[in-house]
Amino acid sequence: MRIAIVGGNGQISRLLHPLLVQAGHQPMALVRNQDHRAGLEALGAEVRLLDIEGQDVDGFADAFEGCDAVVFSAGGGPDGNIERKRTVDLEGALKSVTAAEQVGIRRFVQVSAINVDEPVAADAGEVWTAYVAAKRDADIALRASDLDWTILRPGLLTDEPPTGLVALGPDIPRGSVTRADVAAVLAAVIDRDDAIGHQWNLVGGDLSVSAAIDEALGA
Numbered sequence: 001m002r003i004a005i006v007g008g009n010g011q012i013s014r015l016l017h018p019l020l021v022q023a024g025h026q027p028m029a030l031v032r033n034q035d036h037r038a039g040l041e042a043l044g045a046e047v048r049l050l051d052i053e054g055q056d057v058d059g060f061a062d063a064f065e066g067c068d069a070v071v072f073s074a075g076g077g078p079d080g081n082i083e084r085k086r087t088v089d090l091e092g093a094l095k096s097v098t099a100a101e102q103v104g105i106r107r108f109v110q111v112s113a114i115n116v117d118e119p120v121a122a123d124a125g126e127v128w129t130a131y132v133a134a135k136r137d138a139d140i141a142l143r144a145s146d147l148d149w150t151i152l153r154p155g156l157l158t159d160e161p162p163t164g165l166v167a168l169g170p171d172i173p174r175g176s177v178t179r180a181d182v183a184a185v186l187a188a189v190i191d192r193d194d195a196i197g198h199q200w201n202l203v204g205g206d207l208s209v210s211a212a213i214d215e216a217l218g219a
Helices: 012-023 034-042 056-062 081-105 126-144 177-187 209-216
Strands: 002-004 026-031 045-047 069-072 107-111 146-152 156-158 165-169 176-178 198-204
Touching: 002 012, 002 056, 012 026, 012 107, 012 177, 026 034, 034 045, 056 081, 081 107, 107 126, 107 177, 126 146, 146 177, 156 177, 165 177, 165 209, 176 177, 177 198, 177 209, 198 209
Parallel strands: 002 026, 002 069, 026 045, 069 107, 107 146, 146 198, 156 176, 176 198
Antiparallel strands: 165 198
16 A cells, blocks of 8 residues: 555654555655655655645645555644644644545544543643644544544653554553554554554553454454
């Protein structure tokens, strides 16, 4: 498959590209900055320009043209500008879903965040509250679509080396997980039709990626 990666220069995405290439796919990194092209091509990705905040649904559809699947891994992050939680984490996801439907792409995998359906603590702060709301509403919209979706909700992300061991499921408690392990799970679920229609929390654990997916599916 040719797989459009929204947020193609993100930390998880840069780890994902080589894994997709290794699995026989062609990642299409969608990025705002032309300067990232050489580095992403060195990871095996093709590159197209996409300004998540500046382009409309038609711009997203043009970027998705010729692709067979979409991975939404963009985000303004849990810190910083409140407005970007809406324009990137939420509106970017909504435009991606609509554009995928528009061009006939069925498979859509979204990176969210753990426990965003739960109430936010009163002292969480405005930025975190906005981030959680954006991720929650993006997930709601994807679940309501007609796409063949999978939603991964990682816990606290770390930059440690990959462990290859994770815990995956709808009710897995909050914990940490390496970005490399998140990338490995993304690369695995994109190829599994039995992962369609599932939303899973993802943290470090004691099962291999394939075994963790099987367990989450009740296999």
